[in-house]
Amino acid sequence: MQTTNPTLLRLAGIVKRYPAVVALDGVRLEVAEGEIHAVLGENGAGKSTLMKTIYGVVQPDAGAIEWRGAPVSIPDPLAARGLGIAMVFQHFALFESLTVAENIALALPGRFGRSLDLRELAARIVEVSGRYGLPVNPWRSVHELSVGERQRAEIVRCLLQSPKLLIMDEPTSVLTPQAVEELFDTLRALAREGTAILYVSHKLDEIRRLCDRATILRGGRNAGEVDPRAETEARLAELMIGRSFPKTQKRERQRGVPALQIAELSLPPDGPFGVALQSVSLSVHAGEVLGIAGISGNGQAEFLAAVCGERRVFPGKICVCEAPVGHLDAGERRSLGLAYVPEERLGRGAVPEMSLAENALLTASRKGMVRRGLVDWRSAQAYAARCIREFDVRAGGPRAAARSLSGGNLQKFIVGREIMQQPKVMVLAQPTWGVDVAATALIRQRILDLAAAGVAVLVVSEDLGEILELCDRVAVMAGGRLSPAREVGETHAAEIGAWMAGGFPQ
Amino acid sequence: MIRLARRAAPSRLMLWGAPLVAVALTFVLGAALFAAMGQPPLSALHALFVSPLSDLNGVSELLLKASPLCLIALGLAVGFRSNVWNIGAEGQMYMGAVFATGLAIHFQTRWGAWMLPAMILAGVAGGLAWAAIVAALRAHLHASEILVSLMLTYVAALIVKYLVFGPWQDPAANNFPLTVSFEDNALFSPLMEGIRLNTSLLITLASIPLAWVFMKLSFTGFQLRVAGDAPAAARYAGHSEARAIWIVLLVSGGAAGLAGVTEVAGPIGNLNDRWTPGYGFTAIIVAALGRLHPVGIALAALLMALLYIGGESAQVALQLPKAVSSVFQGLLLMALLACEVLVHFRLQWAPSTRSSRAA
Numbered sequence: 001m002q003t004t005n006p007t008l009l010r011l012a013g014i015v016k017r018y019p020a021v022v023a024l025d026g027v028r029l030e031v032a033e034g035e036i037h038a039v040l041g042e043n044g045a046g047k048s049t050l051m052k053t054i055y056g057v058v059q060p061d062a063g064a065i066e067w068r069g070a071p072v073s074i075p076d077p078l079a080a081r082g083l084g085i086a087m088v089f090q091h092f093a094l095f096e097s098l099t100v101a102e103n104i105a106l107a108l109p110g111r112f113g114r115s116l117d118l119r120e121l122a123a124r125i126v127e128v129s130g131r132y133g134l135p136v137n138p139w140r141s142v143h144e145l146s147v148g149e150r151q152r153a154e155i156v157r158c159l160l161q162s163p164k165l166l167i168m169d170e171p172t173s174v175l176t177p178q179a180v181e182e183l184f185d186t187l188r189a190l191a192r193e194g195t196a197i198l199y200v201s202h203k204l205d206e207i208r209r210l211c212d213r214a215t216i217l218r219g220g221r222n223a224g225e226v227d228p229r230a231e232t233e234a235r236l237a238e239l240m241i242g243r244s245f246p247k248t249q250k251r252e253r254q255r256g257v258p259a260l261q262i263a264e265l266s267l268p269p270d271g272p273f274g275v276a277l278q279s280v281s282l283s284v285h286a287g288e289v290l291g292i293a294g295i296s297g298n299g300q301a302e303f304l305a306a307v308c309g310e311r312r313v314f315p316g317k318i319c320v321c322e323a324p325v326g327h328l329d330a331g332e333r334r335s336l337g338l339a340y341v342p343e344e345r346l347g348r349g350a351v352p353e354m355s356l357a358e359n360a361l362l363t364a365s366r367k368g369m370v371r372r373g374l375v376d377w378r379s380a381q382a383y384a385a386r387c388i389r390e391f392d393v394r395a396g397g398p399r400a401a402a403r404s405l406s407g408g409n410l411q412k413f414i415v416g417r418e419i420m421q422q423p424k425v426m427v428l429a430q431p432t433w434g435v436d437v438a439a440t441a442l443i444r445q446r447i448l449d450l451a452a453a454g455v456a457v458l459v460v461s462e463d464l465g466e467i468l469e470l471c472d473r474v475a476v477m478a479g480g481r482l483s484p485a486r487e488v489g490e491t492h493a494a495e496i497g498a499w500m501a502g503g504f505p506q
Numbered sequence: 507m508i509r510l511a512r513r514a515a516p517s518r519l520m521l522w523g524a525p526l527v528a529v530a531l532t533f534v535l536g537a538a539l540f541a542a543m544g545q546p547p548l549s550a551l552h553a554l555f556v557s558p559l560s561d562l563n564g565v566s567e568l569l570l571k572a573s574p575l576c577l578i579a580l581g582l583a584v585g586f587r588s589n590v591w592n593i594g595a596e597g598q599m600y601m602g603a604v605f606a607t608g609l610a611i612h613f614q615t616r617w618g619a620w621m622l623p624a625m626i627l628a629g630v631a632g633g634l635a636w637a638a639i640v641a642a643l644r645a646h647l648h649a650s651e652i653l654v655s656l657m658l659t660y661v662a663a664l665i666v667k668y669l670v671f672g673p674w675q676d677p678a679a680n681n682f683p684l685t686v687s688f689e690d691n692a693l694f695s696p697l698m699e700g701i702r703l704n705t706s707l708l709i710t711l712a713s714i715p716l717a718w719v720f721m722k723l724s725f726t727g728f729q730l731r732v733a734g735d736a737p738a739a740a741r742y743a744g745h746s747e748a749r750a751i752w753i754v755l756l757v758s759g760g761a762a763g764l765a766g767v768t769e770v771a772g773p774i775g776n777l778n779d780r781w782t783p784g785y786g787f788t789a790i791i792v793a794a795l796g797r798l799h800p801v802g803i804a805l806a807a808l809l810m811a812l813l814y815i816g817g818e819s820a821q822v823a824l825q826l827p828k829a830v831s832s833v834f835q836g837l838l839l840m841a842l843l844a845c846e847v848l849v850h851f852r853l854q855w856a857p858s859t860r861s862s863r864a865a
Contacts, residue, residue, distance in 0.1 A: 019511075019513065308742075309744060310742065329744045330742060331743060331745065332744065333744070334744060340742070342742055344738070347736045347738050347739060348736070348738040348739050348742050349739070350739065351735050351736040351739045352735075352736065353735055358728070361725075361728060362743045363742075363743050373724055373726065374719075374723050374724055374725065375723055375724065375728055
């Protein structure tokens with residue numbers, strides 16, 4: 001621990017209440033100069049709220065903030081930047097149609113102001129990006145950039161303000177393994193120069209590799225402060241969720257006949273920033289889990305829309321159990337045994353305002369819930385109640401509105417609703433994105449059980465760890481193309497990472 | 507300073523309380539308006555809202571006006587719930603009236619007792635046909651149903667004008683723009699001797715539970731609600747968007763066409779070019795005021811009907827201009843929109859937020 005360095009930022013007794021929940025309940029945090037400090041916690045533990053408090057986006061209801069030993073209040077992000085605090089958000093705030101230099105100029109009001117000299121700014125961008133190993137071309141439009149390049153542009157934007165404290169909110173969720181290493185090198189270089197870094201994440205291995213100190217939050221309270229390098233991952237996880245949790249277990253399973261086949265599927269993009277699919281072929285066998293890795297925005301959305309029936313294609317391009325389904329809509333494909341768990345839970349996978357019973361009816365109506373055109377609400381309620389019971393959904397019952405559930409519980413409900421329809425083919429997009437650790441373990445176990453029962457499972461995920469944990473075979477989607485599928489045992493993270501950048505054999 | 511703070515969940519109380527607050531607010535604003543015009547507010551309100559209901563005839567007139575409003579609004583509510591905004595019910599009502607009138611004046615007494623049922627079917631068909639144009643353009647060419655349905659209302663009004671000034675004009679009418687009066691077999695019969703309220707009220711009364719069953723219990727009604735609440739979820743579940751658009755426009759068009767029949771085959775008894783006080787448009791307010799719920803719509807229709815006949819009685823009793831009922835309609839809609847915010851937000855007394863900025 002770098003206890004020799006003077007304390008830069010100290011928060012004590014921070015409280016933030018929202019109408020339905022207490023997000024922060026007396027949280028303290030101390031960051032020294034030149035330290036890489038992890039803030040670790042599950043979704044909903046209060047990490048993001050705490051960061052927003054430091055950056056002036058959220059005003060705490062109680063508590064004290066000290067900056068270099070002097071009490072301050074941070075009423076808005078402008079004041080935060082004035083102190084020397086910069087933040088890279090989880091979801092980037094860049095204008096797609098502007099260049100990198102223009103975007104960065106917008107973030108530097110006053111300094112460049114009216115006499116804005118883009119060329120001078122571009123020179124500084126090149127200098128800063130060279131110094132920290134963040135290659136960014138200032139003249140390229142943001143919509144042409146990959147996600148990693150966008151993140152580098154954001155970081156460069158922050159660095160131009162010469163921050164004393166850099167906050168990074170879940171920065172690696174969108175990066176390839178190689179890009180993660182590059183980012184870590186940059187952050188270590190910054191720390192050596194005296195910049196403090198607040199690193200928000202729930203990825204334990206990264207925190208153990210990168211950070212000097214970790215503050216762990218659980219349910220809006222401090223759950224510990226440790227040196228992550230001296231702790232095991234299991235110990236950190238225990239601190240994070242308050243108890244130990246079982247590891248998923250792969251059961252023996254037999255690979256059967258192909259159940260989902262996609263033959264040379266090509267599709268034009270559906271918008272100016274969409275991705276064209278180029279001759280994507282794939283076959284998923286009964287009893288196996290096939291993973292599609294890759295960074296979002298490389299054609300996954302278009303691919304899933306075509307596979308699941310939101311976009312229709314030529315009949316023979318997609319077959320479910322030998323039956324051509326390309327021309328059918330999502331409901332008709334579901335009747336043939338294709339179930340789908342979409343990435344967006346609220347608004348797509350579930351209607352937020354509607355009850356769980358109504359959301360059961362949404363896709364499971366074929367399971368005896370409609371008689372002569374009328375809804376059998378008792379049957380829908382029973383279905384929802386069974387799903388709540390069997391998938392350990394914490395909810396107020398079948399009448400609870402979908403929006404009242406936490407992300408993990410709603411995802412358990414949606415996955416359960418689809419599994420209970422006894423599909424032959426199951427497609428899941430980002431099944432555990434933004435889901436707490438315990439729910440993630442349950443969902444992954446159910447996916448494995450499903451394959452063991454002879455269902456063909458296709459998992460599309462950005463989380464490489466998830467793919468490697470669940471899948472028998474893995475393919476990578478990049479730039480609208482799909483790589484050949486490899487047995488998981490015969491590949492490794494570095495090869496998949498290279499494929500994510502588009503470098504795979506045809 | 508008053509601030510709006512977002513509620514954690516939409517308030518159930520305010521869901522139904524907001525229309526009541528809006529009605530109360532309308533009375534207050536109306537009273538202030540009367541006072542500003544030099545009328546004693548309480549007696550003006552009395553003339554407007556109480557004296558019309560003092561006898562059987564008044565109640566009959568109230569129900570006579572409320573019935574078509576309720577019928578049209580029930581149809582519109584189905585569409586509004588799924589975010590399809592048919593605001594051309596007025597035109598669809600005209601076409602219902604035109605189709606029914608065609609039968610009534612061409613076959614006159616020849617069809618005997620079958621005439622009225624035939625007219626009802628024809629009227630529904632007229633409304634359906636007019637709404638089908640909107641549905642086809644929206645579902646297959648992505649034209650805005652709001653603009654198309656509104657513009658088609660003016661087309662329908664011109665068709666009515668053409669017919670009553672031209673081919674369907676009664677030769678004995680001294681060049682007045684109206685058709686011959688319908689024969690008795692083409693008219694709904696009065697519910698009681700001496701009042702104008704007729705059997706068409708029974709259609710409306712039957713429609714209220716029917717609409718409730720459709721919205722609450724039918725699977726199609728559920729699909730329509732999903733389409734309105736979360737279009738992406740509807741696509742995900744495989745509900746057809748085009749089918750939803752066709753259904754809601756045909757339901758609302760058919761209901762409006764039926765309302766047209768109940769008017770020309772009811773109190774009007776012929777077709778002329780100024781027989782409607784704008785039921786098709788007022789029904790939009792009725793649907794909103796009634797929270798798109800069948801029972802709420804029935805109550806709202808009664809209130810709006812009261813505004814119509816109250817306006818007439820206020821003309822007689824207080825020499826107020828006829829526009830007073832339109833003014834009240836407008837006040838009510840404004841108050842309703844303003845109170846809507848209370849469903850999702852609550853009022854909060856708060857000190858000024860922008861204090862001195864620390865650096």
